[in-house]
Amino acid sequence: MGGWPVVEGELWDGSNFDWLETLFKFRKHGYSHDILLDLSVTPDYRNNSHHIVDLDQPVLGMPDRSYLIKGLNDSGVAAYYRLMVDSAVLLGATREAAEEQMLESLNFEITLANFSLPREERRNISKLYNKMNITEIYKLAPSVNWREFFNKLLVDPIPDSEPVIVDVPEFVKKFDDLITTIDKRVLANYMLWRVVLQSFAMLSKSWRELVQDYNTVITGKTRESPRWEKCMGTLTGSLGVALASLYVRNHFKEESKESSLEMVNYIHKEFLKILDEVDWMDDKTRERAKEKAGTIQPYIGYPDELLNVDKVADIYENLTLTSNDYFQNVQNLRVWSTDYAFGQLRKPNKKGDWKKHARAAVVNAYYNSLENSIEFPAGILQGAFYEKDRPNYLNYGAIGFVIGHEITHGFDDRGRQFDKDGNNVNWWEPETDFKFRSKAKCIIEQYGNYTVPENGLQINGINTQGENIADNGGLKEAYRAYRSWVKDHGPERYLPGLKYTPEQLFWISAANVWCGKYRPEVLKLRILSGSHSPSQFRVIGTFSNLPEFSESFNCPVDSPMNPQKRCSVW
Known part of the structure; x- marks a missing residue:
């Protein structure tokens, strides 16, 4: 990924750092590309037989922007900052450097949170439906290389005339100004912090204990969930259709x-x-x-298709998992699921497609507007x-x-x-x-x-x-x-x-x-x-x-x- 500046110290060479290139590395290795701008492929809300590209404000590192905008006065934000610092120290940074540089990264994330539209203002779908093409997005935010952004993250290349829903144009505009003025070291530190944050669950006990301290403040849980529960949670999230197939074949009345x-x-x-x-x-x-x-x-x-093992296996056709490399399995799953979602862009959106109703091993219920x-x-x-x-x-x-x-x-x-x-x-x-x-x-x-x-x-x-x-x-x-x-x-x-x-x-x-x-x-x-x-x-x-x-x-x-x-x- 080019190294985490807070850990590399003087050895980190900022002249080679480019936030877009770093984002493409994240995507390639199974880390989230949604930490600065959220990119997805979704059914078009106004013509839902087709899929469309969607550009939105980012997914933040804390559960909601409402935590971050309170700053370090909030106990959750203070715990989040401690987690940032302790992670950097565990990887070899000095505590002094970690405290200083992670505070800058936290402030950068707080700025992103302040730019983001609050949840209360996201209930009006029409307000979030701003259709533009790539050429128009360049006019909105000229500093970002949008052609590269879309074409290196998506599965299929798209022309400049491609329609894109821009959920919060004001965020994109402010982000454009911010990205040209932010110090490269601060930005790189924040981006690499998000890689660390996404890795905790797959690492050894010392890492999981670190994140447990943070989770205790956010959720009150004083100890890790038992291993079986974590394994079931991971399976439900990442291999939900395969798990559902086993469940309905063996347990459903x-x-x-x-x-x-x-x-x-x-x-x-x-x-x-x-x-x-x-x-x-x-x-x-x-x-x-x-x-x-x-x-x-x-x-x-x-859906009856869950009883057909071959049909279930077809979904996972391009996924490679091994029995002895948990970390890489999770990363492979992340790459595969993003490819799968982005691969829908040129395919019709079929109502009633069994795969959309196949995650049956969950205690939940849904209404689907689309x-x-x-x-x-x-x-x-x-x-x-x-x-x-x-x-x-x-x-x-x-x-x-x-x-x-x-x-x-x-x-x-x-x-x-x-x-x-x-x-x-x-x-x-x-x-x-x-x-x-x-x-x-x-x-x-x-x-x-x-x-x-x-x-x-x-x-x-x-x-x-x-x-x-x-x-x-x-x-x-x-x-x-x-x-x-x-x-x-x-x-x-x-x-x-x-x-x-x-x-x-x-x-x-x-x-x-x-x-x-x-x-x-x-x-x-x-x-x-x-x-x-x-x-x-x-x-x-x-x-x-x-x-x-x-x-x-x-x-x-x-x-x-x-x-x-x-x-x-x-």
Whole structure:
């Protein structure tokens, strides 16, 4: 990589340093090329049958820019700085040189963080959709050799006329000025620091202990995760399709798929009824909304191709792994996955492609705006979320809540910016658009006024609004769907030994899936960088907005869970 100046000392020759050439070396050896500018290939939001090049602000070394802009006054930033210094010393730098030069590198990263668009301002997709070609990008930022930048990082060379989405033109402009004035040593020190940061997990215990001290401050975890857990985490992230193939062949209960699909159908019907009932929509927007809701495609469990070992093996055709070189395996995987993603540029974006739905061994669920699809991987159809032999009030409260949540994502503040075909098109009449915003504002203010007792931080109502809208709509739909199911199939029996009614157990089951215990540091991390409200507010906020909950438990009027003022979008 040309050496880390802080370690090389006087031996480092800055005359040969070129940040672009160094970036190309990173790409070649499996390190991130996204540390100064983020380059990716993505489906075109406005014509999603094609892929397009995307240029964005960088991925920073800390979990979120909100840490860095506080500077060294923040305990997390101070720990990050210590990690930079200690890493340089471990590689042979003097502590004095490390402290001085790593402070310069940290300040450079803080500048990048300040130039970056905050998360709150990235929710409007149209604001991030600035299509330019290479010639126009040169006018925006003339100091960077953009032809080289794109052609040496991407798999296929592109002409000057190639369209590129520039998410944050203002960042690119400021970066252009910065890169011409920054001292080469400071820039090289920062870039090589990011190589070290990406290497910790593959190195020996002394290195992992260093990063553990930093992780303790950020997450509160005082010791490394057990080896099996780290190995599973690595596999899930990097060889997720192969892992899913093993999981579904050996552990997935096939009958879960059928009964989950029945629940999806009941919940989906309730959402369509809600669209008919809401009084703030005009008829034209309502029809488009129903059309979009009607074309949502569900993916449950896993695609059948996962059972075909040859098809799974084809995905990894160009990947080389050996049984005795963990470090190189990880680097090979990184190069391969970047090549794979960049290799999509000239290929059509096929909706429903099984490979996009193949990471089935995860406990998660998704709404995909570009496909207008909902996905419930095999991994979530178990445990607290779902069990075929349980009464339906428990399943509708748990996985039903999640199903409703994902359907509603298509109509939250971000999902609603896409039409039924998954393109970024405004299908809202102006008056209804205004009413949606005022409904969403109620949710923003409600959750933004919650303070987390463990650390005194307030929830960010803007960043969490999409998930909060999805929670509120999703739980309402699931409850209504369960009531419809009972009408069709008759009431279910109580659970023996408990005084709760089936309706009350629905709510208890829904609350139970968010039951958890978090360290204060993790809560801080989730509040600063997460898109979800902390778990207790996903329950308290959502349940208090639904009169049906108060009815089930006879909550007194004006009590915390039965307030006079409620927020509701769907």
